Amino acid sequence: MVRGLNDTHDPQRKSWVSSANSASSDFPLQNIPHGVFSAPGRPRRGGVAIGDMVLDLRAAIDSDLISGSVREVAEAAAAPSLNALLAMGNDAASALHRCLFDMLADDGATRHRLESLSNELLVPLNEATLYKPAAIGAFTDFMTSTYHASAARRARPARELSENFLHLPLGYNSRASSISVDGVPFARPFGQHRAASGEIVFAPTAQLDFEVEFGALVGQGNQLGSRVSLDDAEKHIFGYVLVNDWSARDIQLWEMRVGPFLGKSFCTSISPWIVTAEAMAPFRRAPYPRSANQPQPMPHLDSSTHRLNGALDVKLNAFISTSRMRAAGQTSTQIVQTNLLHTSWTLAQMLTHHTTNGCNLQPGDLLGSGTVSGPTEDSAACLLEITAGTLPIKLPNGEYRTWLEDGDELIIKGRAEREGFAAIGFGSCGARVLPPI
Amino acid sequence: MVRGLNDTHDPQRKSWVSSANSASSDFPLQNIPHGVFSAPGRPRRGGVAIGDMVLDLRAAIDSDLISGSVREVAEAAAAPSLNALLAMGNDAASALHRCLFDMLADDGATRHRLESLSNELLVPLNEATLYKPAAIGAFTDFMTSTYHASAARRARPARELSENFLHLPLGYNSRASSISVDGVPFARPFGQHRAASGEIVFAPTAQLDFEVEFGALVGQGNQLGSRVSLDDAEKHIFGYVLVNDWSARDIQLWEMRVGPFLGKSFCTSISPWIVTAEAMAPFRRAPYPRSANQPQPMPHLDSSTHRLNGALDVKLNAFISTSRMRAAGQTSTQIVQTNLLHTSWTLAQMLTHHTTNGCNLQPGDLLGSGTVSGPTEDSAACLLEITAGTLPIKLPNGEYRTWLEDGDELIIKGRAEREGFAAIGFGSCGARVLPPI
Numbered sequence: 067m068v069r070g071l072n073d074t075h076d077p078q079r080k081s082w083v084s085s086a087n088s089a090s091s092d093f094p095l096q097n098i099p100h101g102v103f104s105a106p107g108r109p110r111r112g113g114v115a116i117g118d119m120v121l122d123l124r125a126a127i128d129s130d131l132i133s134g135s136v137r138e139v140a141e142a143a144a145a146p147s148l149n150a151l152l153a154m155g156n157d158a159a160s161a162l163h164r165c166l167f168d169m170l171a172d173d174g175a176t177r178h179r180l181e182s183l184s185n186e187l188l189v190p191l192n193e194a195t196l197y198k199p200a201a202i203g204a205f206t207d208f209m210t211s212t213y214h215a216s217a218a219r220r221a222r223p224a225r226e227l228s229e230n231f232l233h234l235p236l237g238y239n240s241r242a243s244s245i246s247v248d249g250v251p252f253a254r255p256f257g258q259h260r261a262a263s264g265e266i267v268f269a270p271t272a273q274l275d276f277e278v279e280f281g282a283l284v285g286q287g288n289q290l291g292s293r294v295s296l297d298d299a300e301k302h303i304f305g306y307v308l309v310n311d312w313s314a315r316d317i318q319l320w321e322m323r324v325g326p327f328l329g330k331s332f333c334t335s336i337s338p339w340i341v342t343a344e345a346m347a348p349f350r351r352a353p354y355p356r357s358a359n360q361p362q363p364m365p366h367l368d369s370s371t372h373r374l375n376g377a378l379d380v381k382l383n384a385f386i387s388t389s390r391m392r393a394a395g396q397t398s399t400q401i402v403q404t405n406l407l408h409t410s411w412t413l414a415q416m417l418t419h420h421t422t423n424g425c426n427l428q429p430g431d432l433l434g435s436g437t438v439s440g441p442t443e444d445s446a447a448c449l450l451e452i453t454a455g456t457l458p459i460k461l462p463n464g465e466y467r468t469w470l471e472d473g474d475e476l477i478i479k480g481r482a483e484r485e486g487f488a489a490i491g492f493g494s495c496g497a498r499v500l501p502p503i
Numbered sequence: 504m505v506r507g508l509n510d511t512h513d514p515q516r517k518s519w520v521s522s523a524n525s526a527s528s529d530f531p532l533q534n535i536p537h538g539v540f541s542a543p544g545r546p547r548r549g550g551v552a553i554g555d556m557v558l559d560l561r562a563a564i565d566s567d568l569i570s571g572s573v574r575e576v577a578e579a580a581a582a583p584s585l586n587a588l589l590a591m592g593n594d595a596a597s598a599l600h601r602c603l604f605d606m607l608a609d610d611g612a613t614r615h616r617l618e619s620l621s622n623e624l625l626v627p628l629n630e631a632t633l634y635k636p637a638a639i640g641a642f643t644d645f646m647t648s649t650y651h652a653s654a655a656r657r658a659r660p661a662r663e664l665s666e667n668f669l670h671l672p673l674g675y676n677s678r679a680s681s682i683s684v685d686g687v688p689f690a691r692p693f694g695q696h697r698a699a700s701g702e703i704v705f706a707p708t709a710q711l712d713f714e715v716e717f718g719a720l721v722g723q724g725n726q727l728g729s730r731v732s733l734d735d736a737e738k739h740i741f742g743y744v745l746v747n748d749w750s751a752r753d754i755q756l757w758e759m760r761v762g763p764f765l766g767k768s769f770c771t772s773i774s775p776w777i778v779t780a781e782a783m784a785p786f787r788r789a790p791y792p793r794s795a796n797q798p799q800p801m802p803h804l805d806s807s808t809h810r811l812n813g814a815l816d817v818k819l820n821a822f823i824s825t826s827r828m829r830a831a832g833q834t835s836t837q838i839v840q841t842n843l844l845h846t847s848w849t850l851a852q853m854l855t856h857h858t859t860n861g862c863n864l865q866p867g868d869l870l871g872s873g874t875v876s877g878p879t880e881d882s883a884a885c886l887l888e889i890t891a892g893t894l895p896i897k898l899p900n901g902e903y904r905t906w907l908e909d910g911d912e913l914i915i916k917g918r919a920e921r922e923g924f925a926a927i928g929f930g931s932c933g934a935r936v937l938p939p940i
Binding site: 203204206209228230233234236237238239240241242243244246252253255256257258266268290291293314317320321323324325326327328329331332333361364365366419420422423424425426427428431503 | 640641643646665667670671673674675676677678679680681683689690692693694695703705727728730751754757758760761762763764765766768769770798801802803856857859860861862863864865868940
């Protein structure tokens, strides 16, 4: 039994936007994620992805294709930042999803009219500039992979899990202002750290790393002083994005006494398309299994429904391309393949935990899963685990990497697949490292 | 020599608002701090404090008292949230300050017209409702008092300063959404923690504490990827507020592996009036002295100007009143008296450090000094230091406190004083603890 299924999840349904019907498309009719784009003659505005196209919601509204009560929701989804849409909550999003699904389905009543308007309605993705989909007021990051927290891999000695690790989702406040969307490069950050010589220096980081993460964007918020129960948590998650929590390990190691700070606040990358909670319904799974001798979640972080399918099955892969690879015309090479199921707490549990003290979440807040490392070598999801700073990996072109170098590009992709359902994807979350300024 | 002095700092100047001329007033003519208020017939809007009055800037503009290029600045200062004013920066703020100073001075050219309009222009502070002066997008807190970080007081064993403590201002991202203004109570937060029995429970905190802090509000921001030099740092600080960083020590102790999180994010209180950087000019002092065998600040956190007067001399006092005290008509009693000079890094150094990795600060961001504990018993600035959780203090009415109890009210006040200058104050930063919900 899967919660929340309806006929927008039917894998037999196809779109008249033919690229959406390719099995490899991230954006089939069953996805329809929200984003913000611009294109020649189309100033920054909201749209949804379908196949290799963006449906321009401003154009759809202006062509009178969206009427009735859902039009107000579509207006919010057509805005240059989607916070108002997020604040409307998931019932409103679902009503719009139904309307857009019917518009884009190949058996819709208005198909011929839509096809005749397709030059107005559709923009090729490769001609669109994509933006951060919403203003992100707060970014809370968690550490929830036991493998990331403890794994003994390569040169790295095994660490004990901290005593609280399976009692609560370990979280911290991260920096929201420096979140950038896919494709925005950043300069290698300066910072105070201990150099290899042992000396304390102020210099560009020599230990630049990535972290493969997955994030939930908060839809409706909660009032300061109120708590969100686990059964209500998903009403407050509008959708999901990919996250790369770039980290400068030397800066982080030297500064960190009261949490990560400048070692992470120079850049965090997210993917541009918000995959809605509704589109993710087929990919629910039972959460991380705990053995009988491990702490079980406390009642406020547990429920029978959640035990059944509170987690999400999302494959997360990371690819690297170096300057030399690109100059030689070589494609990027995969260095991480993992799955969100490796995390020991779900995003719903993280959200509920976050509000247990009455802390108010707001539309557009981002909750990060933490580094999604799994048990195997190829599922280690950051260089700190992969190389431990001492054992470089060899790339197909013969280059070695212990940490990221200038010109390197790291791209995260995500995909949810399940037998009997259309696979959906998350687009791309990548950025290139520029030399220090 | 004091930097930035002009005749708005002249202690001989007086206001026609006579309450501003009392030596005990927080808001003499030499202060004129910005805030946001409402009053009957006056919806939420910006104003400045003068004596025991608020000058309604909307009314001043509507009465054509502010003209020329400064009018645009006054419009921003009259708005229901001051972020646009902050974004204009300190030169704009200074131009408005000059204009308001001339309006409020007793020898101003328009004094008689102003006095005849005083019913329109002035609202008694005790009839005004005060609000958070700006939307605070990010709250970064620091730990900069060596005494707070290491002091052996009462039952608390001495701790070693962490090795990095005098190399950089130790900071972390805190939670901005739960910041409330003076007077807004909060419910004792629930949270997971280890009870006295040793059991892990989900229950209201049993170790509620306060922290006396001082905060800088960012004016003009910096672009992502850019750094702010120490000599430029003060151009980015619009002004200052008092901060109480309420803390639930049991929740904090149990959860804290990657920084403070739910142990602090239930509430942070700030004072309602932003005392401008300009008004603070007379109270500049040389920063915390370091001995020859202590690490000196690196060049990017040091300058000859900063060494001369990069710090601020601000007395910070905290007072407690309990339900029983209020029922008996007793006034609050002082339990902390300290001074911002006890911190080992200045707010300018904190701001510069914050941007060393290219992190972008934005108008309205709050930087907290960390707990401003000094070397003496009476300058310990939180209960964790005062009682160490084991040695309660006795209040004048015979009650004991180890941690805060329901009904307790904790109020921070701040005052800057210097021979030859008018003392200025910060108003009040207080809140009452309500029972858990």
